[in-house]
Amino acid sequence: MEKSMKIMMTLLALLLTVGMNAQKIDQRLTRLVEKSAQRRAQGAEPLDPKAVNKTIAVSFNADGTIASFSAIAMLKEGAECPTARLEQMGVKVRYQIGRMVALYIPADRLQALEEVEEISYVKADEMMRPMNNLARKETKAEQIVEATKAAAAGLPQAYTGKVS
Numbered sequence: 001m002e003k004s005m006k007i008m009m010t011l012l013a014l015l016l017t018v019g020m021n022a023q024k025i026d027q028r029l030t031r032l033v034e035k036s037a038q039r040r041a042q043g044a045e046p047l048d049p050k051a052v053n054k055t056i057a058v059s060f061n062a063d064g065t066i067a068s069f070s071a072i073a074m075l076k077e078g079a080e081c082p083t084a085r086l087e088q089m090g091v092k093v094r095y096q097i098g099r100m101v102a103l104y105i106p107a108d109r110l111q112a113l114e115e116v117e118e119i120s121y122v123k124a125d126e127m128m129r130p131m132n133n134l135a136r137k138e139t140k141a142e143q144i145v146e147a148t149k150a151a152a153a154g155l156p157q158a159y160t161g162k163v164s
Helices: 002-021 027-041 083-088 107-115 132-138 141-149
Strands: 058-060 066-075 092-097 100-106 119-124
Touching: 027 066, 027 107, 027 119, 066 107, 083 092, 100 107, 100 119, 132 141
Parallel strands: none
Antiparallel strands: 058 066, 066 100, 066 119, 092 100
């Protein structure tokens, strides 16, 4: 019984430590800044902007170093966006929808967001990919095509999109 109690207390202490040290900044952004700095310090080739921007919205300087990130910050419940303070830090507030705030964050100011109490976490602004395989269904274009094919649309001629 005493051994199991020690294990439980150790696990509880570990969970509390992890919770207290949990970072609010998306680790992908932190790792990207670190990786870019390491490559520069080692004289290695800079990160490939095209490869990075396939997943995360990042702006690069001419020398290949990271200039800024596009990110989404989630405000704590009931908190107001500290726009003036963020802008003093060099962080640009793009827009806000409810508790979500879209930001442009200079790479050298990323870790400073850990100190902004109103923010619960900052997530990388991920690049979105259009899903054109669903576009015809979502826009109801498929219905027009099918109706035209079946001559059930009551149109004077087939709707093809071509100018006659």
